[in-house]
Amino acid sequence: MYISSSRAATPRSPAPGTDPRAVAPPAPAAPQAPPGAGRRARATARVSPTVLALGSVSLVTDISSEMITAVLPMYVIFTLGLSPLQFGALNGMYVGVTALVRLAGGHAADRWQRRKLVAGGGYALSAVCKLGLLAAGSSVPVLGAVIAADRTGKGLRTGPRDALISLSSTPATLGRSFGVHRALDTAGAFLGPLVAFALLLATPGRYDTVLVVSFGVAVLGVLMLALLVQERRAPVTAGEPERRAGLRDVLALLRHRAYLRVGLAAVLLSAVVIGDSFVYLLLQERLGVPEQYFPLLPLGTAGGYLLLAVPVGRLADRLGRLRVFAAGHLALLAGCLLLFLPWSGPAPVVVVLALHGVFYAATDGVLMAAVGPLVPERLRAGGLSLVQTAQSVAALASSVLFGACWSLWGLRTALAAALAALAVASVLAVWILPWRTERRGPVPADECAEAAG
Numbered sequence: 001m002y003i004s005s006s007r008a009a010t011p012r013s014p015a016p017g018t019d020p021r022a023v024a025p026p027a028p029a030a031p032q033a034p035p036g037a038g039r040r041a042r043a044t045a046r047v048s049p050t051v052l053a054l055g056s057v058s059l060v061t062d063i064s065s066e067m068i069t070a071v072l073p074m075y076v077i078f079t080l081g082l083s084p085l086q087f088g089a090l091n092g093m094y095v096g097v098t099a100l101v102r103l104a105g106g107h108a109a110d111r112w113q114r115r116k117l118v119a120g121g122g123y124a125l126s127a128v129c130k131l132g133l134l135a136a137g138s139s140v141p142v143l144g145a146v147i148a149a150d151r152t153g154k155g156l157r158t159g160p161r162d163a164l165i166s167l168s169s170t171p172a173t174l175g176r177s178f179g180v181h182r183a184l185d186t187a188g189a190f191l192g193p194l195v196a197f198a199l200l201l202a203t204p205g206r207y208d209t210v211l212v213v214s215f216g217v218a219v220l221g222v223l224m225l226a227l228l229v230q231e232r233r234a235p236v237t238a239g240e241p242e243r244r245a246g247l248r249d250v251l252a253l254l255r256h257r258a259y260l261r262v263g264l265a266a267v268l269l270s271a272v273v274i275g276d277s278f279v280y281l282l283l284q285e286r287l288g289v290p291e292q293y294f295p296l297l298p299l300g301t302a303g304g305y306l307l308l309a310v311p312v313g314r315l316a317d318r319l320g321r322l323r324v325f326a327a328g329h330l331a332l333l334a335g336c337l338l339l340f341l342p343w344s345g346p347a348p349v350v351v352v353l354a355l356h357g358v359f360y361a362a363t364d365g366v367l368m369a370a371v372g373p374l375v376p377e378r379l380r381a382g383g384l385s386l387v388q389t390a391q392s393v394a395a396l397a398s399s400v401l402f403g404a405c406w407s408l409w410g411l412r413t414a415l416a417a418a419l420a421a422l423a424v425a426s427v428l429a430v431w432i433l434p435w436r437t438e439r440r441g442p443v444p445a446d447e448c449a450e451a452a453g
Contacts, residue, residue: 050168051177053228054161055184061123061221062185065154066192067214068130071200075207080138101152102392106159106385107247115160115167115381116231122157123225126150127218134211159385164231166372166380174372175321178365179313183306186360190302250382258437259374262322263387265429266367269329270394272421274336276301278402279356285411286339287348297353304357305364312361313369321370322433328362329426331355336419374437 109118129150136142162178169177196210203209253259274282280297283289289297316324335355338348368384375383405414 047173047177047180048168050230051165051181052184053224053230054165055181057123057221057225057229058161058181058185059188059191060217060224061126062188063192063195064130064214064218064221065126066189067196067199067210067217068133070193070196071207071210079205079207080143101155102158102385103250103382103389105156106163106381106383107250108156109160109163109381110250110379113378114231115164116225116229118381119157119160119164120222120225122153122155122160123218123222125153125156127153127215127222129153130211130215130218134208158388159381162368162384162388163381164229166368166384167377171373172317174369175313175316175324175366176310177313178369179310179316179361182313182361182365183309186302186306186309190299190306193299247382250379250386253375253379253383253386256374258434259371259383261432261434262367262371262374263390265432266325266387267390267394268425268432269422269429270391271398272418272425273329273332273395273398274402274415274418274422275395275399276356278399278406279336279352282336282339282411282415283349283352287352288344289349297349300350300353301356301360304354305360306357308358308361309365312358313365316362316366316369320435321366322435324362325366325370326426326430326433328359328366329422329429331362332359333419333422333426335359336415336422339415 105118105122109115112118129146132146132149133143136146165177165181166174195213199210199213200206254263276298279301280294283297284294312324332355335352338352338355341348367387371384371387372380402414402418405417408414409417
């Protein structure tokens with residue numbers, strides 16, 4: 001089920017007439033090395049070139065995507081003349097479509113065993129949509145269709161990409177691999193708004209320039225995926241027909257108790273997590289952040305995430321990924337609790353944004369590293385996508401519910417209710433998560449196959 005086991009060399013019989021002693025035995029696989037051996041320690045410390053290549057692709061692609069995200073509200077409202085209500089509908093579509101197509105992308109990648117191809121299709125679709133935004137003009141239906149297509153591309157590529165990361169890593173380095181990828185991905189998210197700002201500073205009001213440059217950067221990401229990323233297909237046993245993975249096989253993973261419990265805990269926590277936009281609005285409302293600095297608040301979170309993604313991923317590999325995942329939500333809880341304190345100035349803003357970055361570093365890639373060993377190779381993309389889809393739907397519901405509570409009860413009451421719900425959900429998640437499964441190591445491949453039907 002893992003790269004390390006599939007790469008183990010099979011001993012070859014000596015040719016007729018050859019002294020068997022003259023045939024050098026194959027080097028032992030990494031898991032068979034003595035505990036504490038220096039060479040094995042150095043080997044597990046390495047991150048696969050495929051992971052680095054995927055991280056570079058995500059860095060470039062996120063520069064392109066965040067350039068659009070940074071200017072889209074101003075572009076559609078001030079340039080195209082759309083109302084805030086129309087933009088709200090488009091923004092809801094921007095979030096919702098991704099959740100609906102993630103499972104489809106993972107299923108297609110597993111069924112065809114072409115994870116790179118499906119991911120590449122998603123990247124290419126999103127790239128084309130950058131020009132589509134320019135061609136759509138002020139037509140709300142066309143803009144909605146282009147945004148839906150762009151989010152479809154993102155949803156299609158997420159599961160296959162994470163499956164490639166998981167399958168290109170050893171069990172001991174999953175947390176580190178996802179941490180490295182997420183760090184590079186976040187670096188792109190950090191640079192994107194800065195590039196858009198620089199372009200608008202050089203060409204004031206020329207949003208079309210931002211869209212065209214974003215398209216060029218996105219195309220570069222697609223080319224990098226095609227040239228740099230290598231996909232390893234699972235070998236097919238001679239004499240056995242290749243079995244295509246179906247959606248029923250992915251859903252059958254829910255029979256696996258450990259997989260189900262991790263998924264339930266993740267969905268429960270996502271349903272009570274306060275969304276990013278609300279965190280930034282809370283900072284502005286409670287701590288008096290000036291409006292001109294509001295666009296910089298996401299960069300604070302991205303900076304913390306960027307700095308901590310790799311160290312936290314390594315910590316998760318050592319201490320346990322489920323432990324780090326649960327602790328990440330406590331960081332978010334602590335950060336939001338600070339908003340109740342009667343303080344002001346830049347210091348509390350920095351502390352809250354730092355804890356928000358800790359939350360992402362401890363949950364995003366770490367969760368995928370924890371789920372990966374619970375899913376057999378042939379279902380890896382679909383198994384990861386199923387959890388991601390459920391999380392996205394729960395987070396979308398949480399965002400709508402928190403907004404409704406804010407409107408009905410006011411900010412302070414809504415925040416208190418959200419934090420109480422997060423505290424209760426954290427306790428329940430600690431009870432639900434399969435701690436024994438993680439302590440005893442990866443789930444055997446035959447057990448995964450049996451659970452998948």
